[in-house]
Each structure stands twice: as structure tokens, then as C-alpha cells.
Amino acid sequence: MDLITPPHQSSKQHWPKALRRWLAHLRQIIETVNDKLLNTFRLARERPHDLTGFQACLAAKVALHNFCIWFNLQRDEAPLAFAELLAW
Known part of the structure; x- marks a missing residue:
């Protein structure tokens, strides 16, 4: 690199x-x-025991993030308006 x-x-x-x-x-x-x-x-x-645990955790978090963006777009909301999505 x-x-x-x-x-x-x-x-x-x-x-x-x-x-x-x-x-x-x-x-x-x-x-x-x-x-x-x-x-x-x-x-x-995050304190995973090995690399695969870290990768699984990262994949789950990124998938949830992308789903929330998609869901907000379906509702005509701002894509990153997660606080409104969770009703905080």
C-alpha cells in the first residue's frame, strides 16, 4: 500500500x-x-474472539444500516433519519 x-x-x-x-x-x-x-x-x-466474529458483526450492522436507509426512502423520509425511525 x-x-x-x-x-x-x-x-x-x-x-x-x-x-x-x-x-x-x-x-x-x-x-x-x-x-x-x-x-x-x-x-x-467490539471485542470479537476472531476475525469471523468481527466480520459477522460488521455485516449485521451494515445490513441494518442499509435496511434503515431503504425503509426511510420508502416512507419519503430523509435517508439517515434514524432517530425518527426509532421514535427517540
Whole structure:
């Protein structure tokens, strides 16, 4: 796996602004997904005994998440309006 980082802006070989903006957009998506997995799905609190247990737990949580999105769309609600779905 390769890690690509932009050079410092003070460097003579800086990247064009459009490329830096595009990479910042991708980074925001990646960080949002990581936050969703760790906090919303509480993966940091999971303590499975082996990898298959973790995979099963993750698959169940992602399936429930996708079902809730689909269900909200069927009801003409906002896709991520889970609090209203659970009546909290």
C-alpha cells in the first residue's frame, strides 16, 4: 500500500490547487466513513474472539444500516433519519 501526501506549499514542487482540492474532498469522504464505522456502528467497542466474529458483526450492522436507509426512502423520509425511525 502506498501513501501519497502533497508536498508543503513552500516547496518548489507543489501540486496544483485543483488537485489539492480534489484530494481534500476524497479525504473528507474517507474520514466520514471511518467516523461512521467507529462511532455510529461502535466498532471500537467490539471485542470479537476472531476475525469471523468481527466480520459477522460488521455485516449485521451494515445490513441494518442499509435496511434503515431503504425503509426511510420508502416512507419519503430523509435517508439517515434514524432517530425518527426509532421514535427517540
